[in-house]
Amino acid sequence: MTDDTRHRPLNVLFLCTHNSARSVMAESIMNRVGAGRFKAYSAGSTPSGVLDPRATSLLQHLNYKTDHLRSKAWDEFAILNNPDAPDLDFVFTVCDNAAGEVCPIWPGQPMTAHWGIPNPGSTEGTEAEVALAFADAYRQLNSRITLFCALPMASLDRLSLQRRLDEIGQSQAPDTSVA
Known part of the structure; x- marks a missing residue:
């Protein structure tokens, strides 16, 4: 990272394509887990x-503030x-559709990675099955963001950091469900 980012x-x-669930959850998680070190x-x-x-109901249930959240176009962040x-330091796609699209030019020459998560909003089934998909x-997302926030940013060169970002995108969160 450069001196100005420190x-x-x-x-x-x-x-995410629609900015209605996964990306909004990720923004909320990062702002909590990042504890002032990151602005999401x-x-x-x-x-x-x-x-x-x-998504907002789940976040509220987990004691996140949601009144400031809104669905918005990525053009707001394009230079x-x-x-x-x-100035963006990192840009992560959390859905496969957004990962395949041509993105705008971002200010700050950010590092990018794809952290695809299945769309819980497209889950069919009972209310309980849909709620489980959102959970x-x-x-x-929480697992990946926690791993990301634990990275020693200052001691990783750009290539090593990119490799770690890609690895995080492939990681699976531990299963915490009760059998």
Whole structure:
């Protein structure tokens, strides 16, 4: 990391197509787990304009504040559309669709990685099965973000850090369900 990033929180952008569930959960988790070391944002390539109520309900149940969250376009963070956009240090895609799209040019030349998580909003089944899918998405995101926040940022060169980001994207959260 550069000297200027050591004097401010590292900015992290989470991307998902609709910015209604996974990316919003990731933003919330990062802002809590990152404890001031990281400032998280979320956005979507084609935002739905509304948050999935099941995602916000889960976050509220876990004592996250949700009143500031909103579904927004990634253009808000693109350098060509918003000269006041924060310099981004990291950009993570959390859905496979967003990972395959051509992204805008981000300010700050951020490191990027794909941390794909299945879309809990597309789960079919009972209310309990859908709730379990949202809880599982949360658990996977929380695990990856916790691993990320534990990285020794100052002591990793860019190539080593990129390798670690990619490894985190392949990691599976431990199963905490009761058999």
